[in-house]
Amino acid sequence: MAVQPLSAAELQRWIEQKDDRAVLLDVRSAKEFAEWKIQTDALPSINIPLAQFEDASLEAWKNVPADRKIAVICRRGRTAMIVAKILDAQGFDVYCLNKGLQEWSQFYHGVTVTEADDWKLIQVLRMGKGCLSYLLVSGGEALVCDPGRHVEEYLQLAEREGAKIRYVVDTHLHADHISGGQHLARAAGAEYLISAVEMEGAELAYVPLEQHDVIRVGAVAVKVLRVPTPGHTPGSTSFLIADRYLLSGDTVFVGGLGRPDLGGKAHEWAQKLYETVFGAIARLADDVVVLPAHFSDLTREAGAAGYVGAPLQEIRANNDLMRTADPAQFTELVAGRVGAAPPNYAEIVQVNRGLLAADGDKQLELETGPNRCAVKHTS
Template sequence: MTVQTIQAKDLHQKINAGVSMLLLDVRTSADYLNWKIEGQHLQSVNIPYADFLADHEKAAANLPRDTEIVIICNKGNSARLVAEQLDEAGFHVSYLVEGMLAWSQFYHQVTVHEDQDMKLIQLNRLGKGCLSYMVISGNEALVVDAGRHVHEYKQLAESQNVRIRHVLDTHLHADHISGGHELALATGAKYYISSSELQGSSSLQYEALEQHATLHIGTVEAKVLAIPTPGHTPGSTSVLVNDRFLLSGDTIFVGGLGRPDLGGKAREWAQSLYDTVFNQIANLSDEIVVLPTHFADLKEINEQGYVGATLGAIRASNEVMRTADRDAFTEKVAGASGATPPNYEQIVGINRGEIHVTTEVATDLEIGPNRCAVHHS
């Protein structure tokens, strides 16, 4: 028996186009509540695979027969078996190939800005809420906060007919594995990160970001200004591109600020974040567009299709950024961090070059949503 399949890219296109369909997620209820595929006006229901094993007719009793049903599981196997049962029963079904595993590794590209001097592309890893960027000028490119799937950036560079010259991490990531160092090695680019983030790691070759206040790419020389913005981590650095776009890492989100607790020094790092907000960032224009490295809610995707907002809009909607009292700010930020990212100690060790794992282990470590984009609105 052969049933219809759908790839992550095609599912995303259907969701974006508003195609009427029902996502049937057959993972456990706990897994579904923790992390699921979402979209505007998207219908989703959770009926665990165990229910279909026990009595597939009863499990399917309330499913619509006049609507396309896309079945989701962790890696595709359970979804395929349920799809076969429902197909035989006359339902209009398909299943997501490799399930949530594939969804977590899907990257969607959106052009944020393009003019004769520069092109700025956001790569949205929707299943993780992770964002990365390629800044292009002339025939050269800078990549910021690359995910571990380096082929995405190599293919994008090839399609744009550019050479990746610089690769930069705004900070040491705790919820996903960075592809920055590997991408730099693969392309002959230089890899930049603040030296304080690596804490003396000798296994990674890198350029200390604090020693390169300005980077230039392309024939027009797009200016990249590194601005120390500690708080989420001590060495967090935002990148200001052409005085117009602030690639803010995990310091400022559309809906909040970076969590300061992952180093076990929540109050101390929250006070650093206070200095960042009211000293470093305070001098930046409201017109600057903030482009973060994570997002927590699909509502943060704007009408242009990318995650970002002007600094003025974020200031207006984010109460904590207007909390000028240092103690009150510290209490709000340090007390609102939420669940710790799973496996974050191993992921930090990998990103620091101290731990090496197989691709399969890396995939398992990253499964699930990001936990860094905490809302403080």
């Protein structure tokens, strides 16, 4: 036998099919594995670091299921190949994830949220990065919300849906990943919209969201309402589609609220987040479905339909912060739960403002690592 290459798309098929012969073997350190790994409950996952395989006396390969096909995973693919060759020599059916978690972090997977006679909403999951973006299609036109930097994914998806991208919007100035918003708009001949508050000092062309309370997409005119939701950032904006689906950016997640500290004003922005939660969000009906810009735990936050989202009623019931009506208590709780900052966030913000140039390799380096944009709830 020989080590077989495994692409991110092939691995996703294993996960979707819940392949009962497959096992994920992550060979990074226990600390790295705990911080960032492939999230799935469809396949078993084990962590045995490289050092244990390199010590022949430990016979670490004996701790790997011999009757399964093994997908070996590391950060970039090099360490995984070393282990894969050891397992191959022992007769295992072994695969190596091409370029490791860096490739997984660039893999996109679309899931239909809802489809009516005259419009369709697709959630695009960036599996390894925890990022979520959206394509709204109606009457041959499309709006893209919070696109990642791999703009060809959206151009191809729109083409498959028979639509021309007319609007590209960012809910806020992202700090954990590089936005594809301006680049995609240029490539598609579309308008790029983001709040002017987010782009102070920026050197990128954009249309201020403040100029559009309503955005109409398609011949049937699906109504997209701009809903100012500051707190995670001062100009954070959510979008209410057809009075039913809230593209909430990093304001409200299935499992928490947007962290307010990345601008260095945790308490001030937490107060704004309070006003958003008990003002703009409180006015929305319980059956409005929240569709955020990120997920933290796909196994918990994705529903049976495969997309990440939940009705506001469910989120309100499960999120203690959304039931904390005292402003001072809310502010202290939110500011006190922020945790570690997203990796390289200060540089990413500068790239997204057009103030720092980064080629493909640098962008990949900046984005490597987990998403950390949420303040978690406790119940």
